[in-house]
Amino acid sequence: MIKDKIIEYRRHIHQNPEIGFNTKNTNNYVMNILKNLGYKVTPVLNGAGCIASLDLNKETTIGFRSDLDALPIKEQTNLPFKSENGNMHACGHDAHIAILLGAANLFILHKNELKYNIVLVFQPAEEGPLPGGAINIIKEYDLSNVKFFFAYHVTNKLFTGQIGIKAHEACAAPDLWELEIVGKGCHASTPHLGKNPIIPASIIVEKFQELHNKLKDNHIVISTTFIQSGVSMNIITDKCLLKGTARSFTKEQRDYLNSQMYQIIEETCKTYKVEFKFSFHYAYDPVYNDDIAISMVKKAAAKVLDSKDIISLEQPEMVGEDFSYYRKNSQICLTWLGVRAINEPFYDLHSANFLLDENALLNGSLILLNIALGN
Numbered sequence: 553m554i555k556d557k558i559i560e561y562r563r564h565i566h567q568n569p570e571i572g573f574n575t576k577n578t579n580n581y582v583m584n585i586l587k588n589l590g591y592k593v594t595p596v597l598n599g600a601g602c603i604a605s606l607d608l609n610k611e612t613t614i615g616f617r618s619d620l621d622a623l624p625i626k627e628q629t630n631l632p633f634k635s636e637n638g639n640m641h642a643c644g645h646d647a648h649i650a651i652l653l654g655a656a657n658l659f660i661l662h663k664n665e666l667k668y669n670i671v672l673v674f675q676p677a678e679e680g681p682l683p684g685g686a687i688n689i690i691k692e693y694d695l696s697n698v699k700f701f702f703a704y705h706v707t708n709k710l711f712t713g714q715i716g717i718k719a720h721e722a723c724a725a726p727d728l729w730e731l732e733i734v735g736k737g738c739h740a741s742t743p744h745l746g747k748n749p750i751i752p753a754s755i756i757v758e759k760f761q762e763l764h765n766k767l768k769d770n771h772i773v774i775s776t777t778f779i780q781s782g783v784s785m786n787i788i789t790d791k792c793l794l795k796g797t798a799r800s801f802t803k804e805q806r807d808y809l810n811s812q813m814y815q816i817i818e819e820t821c822k823t824y825k826v827e828f829k830f831s832f833h834y835a836y837d838p839v840y841n842d843d844i845a846i847s848m849v850k851k852a853a854a855k856v857l858d859s860k861d862i863i864s865l866e867q868p869e870m871v872g873e874d875f876s877y878y879r880k881n882s883q884i885c886l887t888w889l890g891v892r893a894i895n896e897p898f899y900d901l902h903s904a905n906f907l908l909d910e911n912a913l914l915n916g917s918l919i920l921l922n923i924a925l926g927n
Contacts, residue, residue: 554654555914561585562650562910566631569622569639569646573600573685575676578620578649582674585653589660596692597676601685603693606659606670613669615698615882616920617875618652619645619678619685628904642906643679644706647891647913651704654917659924667926671698678874682728682835686874690881700845701878702923703886704916708898710890712912715853715919716865717846721771722886723839724799725806726872727832731756731817734827737790749792750781752824757794759816773799773870774809799870801838837876845885852922856915861890871901889916 570578576599583602586593591604601620627640635641652672659670673695677685689695710716733753738746757776764774774796781792798809810832821828853862865888875886891908892898899905 554657554917557657558650558654558913558917559910561653562646562913563633565646565649566641567633567635569635569637569641570620571622571624571639571679572681573597573676575600575620579674579676582620582649582653586656586672589656591656591672594693596689597685600676601689602674603689604656604672604674606663608663608666608669610667610669612667612699613671613697614924615671615673615695615701615878616652616655617673617675617686617701617703617878618648620649620674620676621645621679621685623679623902625902625904629907631907640904640906642903643901644891644906644908645678647706647889647908647916648704649674651889651913651916652920654913655920655924658917658921662921662925666924668924670924671695682833684836684874686877690877695878696881698878698882700848701875701882701884702845702849702920703875703884704889705873705886706891706908706912707888708892708900708906708908710863710888711892711894712890712909713857713915714861714863714890715857716863716888716890717849717885718841718865718868718888719843719846720840721801721838721868722841723873723876724771724773724801724868724870725838726835727798727800727806727809728835729796729798729813729833730831731794732829733792733794733821734829735790735792735824738788740786740788743788746788746790747824747826748788749790749826752820752826753779753781753792753794756817756820759820760796760813763812763816770805771801771868771870772805772809773797774813798832799872801868806834836872836874837879839873839876839884839886840879841885842879842883845883848923849885849887849919852919852927855922855927856918
């Protein structure tokens with residue numbers, strides 16, 4: 553049964569997670585399955601990912617993407633197939649891979665009924681490091697003939713049997729920032745003889761939060777996630793390092809955040825007579841779903857799920873996704889697939905306790921099949 557194969561795929565991948573661009577073993581596993589099914593398979597990015605194609609001499613080609621990489625998180629679940637290597641598929645990419653491999657099986661079984669040529673992209677480094685896997689694949693492999701691209705992201709915010717679709721604004725640009733403040737070290741008993749960088753740092757963090765509160769209704773997030781300074785309780789050190797993320801949906805918003813944060817830092821550091829180095833790293837582009845691709849997903853999902861379980865999600869996600877880069881040549885739709893079993897506790901993505909209901913995976917594959925059938 554296809555369902556059993558999908559679960560088998562998922563458990564093997566879950567037990568053997570790899571991160572970043574170091575996904576060769578995962579990719580080899582995927583390529584062997586695809587080759588045995590009869591796909592033309594091309595390794596990309598030095599074997600960290602692959603492209604599989606099924607050319608049926610159709611007028612239109614559509615594509616499906618799965619990410620391959622896991623996260624450097626030590627798994628805390630009690631699964632019998634849990635990871636033991638210090639990494640974890642805590643973002644559900646193991647499910648994405650298994651769903652797309654399940655769909656690859658179904659495409660072959662229904663080859664004579666498919667409406668489109670098929671391209672399957674198995675991509676490393678969706679979780680980074682920057683600039684990520686998608687933009688590198690697009691540079692290396694010509695995907696300009698793919699008219700529509702589809703991908704999933706699993707979520708425990710929805711239950712098994714549900715999918716969520718966001719119109720237009722789907723995922724934010726997950727830009728990153730770093731700030732180093734350089735003061736003057738001294739003994740903690742004589743702070744007047746030094747310049748404590750922690751004081752302007754704390755004020756900057758508060759002002760960043762005020763800016764976030766001012767802009768959050770525009771779907772903008774500013775978060776400080778890292779502060780490092782000091783070596784002892786009786787030493788005022790000369791440096792303080794801060795890091796975080798600033799997320800938004802347009803180029804204008806991204807540039808505005810960069811300039812506003814710089815202005816806050818400059819004014820505060822001038823007041824406290826300390827030096828600073830600020831870097832704003834433009835990360836993945838925001839994900840915008842396209843209307844025709846959305847309608848193709850909704851139409852296909854209606855063949856698999858109850859209409860009440862095809863949910864229009866009003867608010868965009870502030871997570872980042874480099875699926876955005878496939879929009880360079882194609883119309884795209886990123887769909888949220890519910891994977892939470894009824895009565896299961898909620899664990900969010902990137903949690904060491906993240907669980908998913910394997911019964912949800914077949915639904916994902918069947919929806920992809922129905923997209924390819926033109927249903």
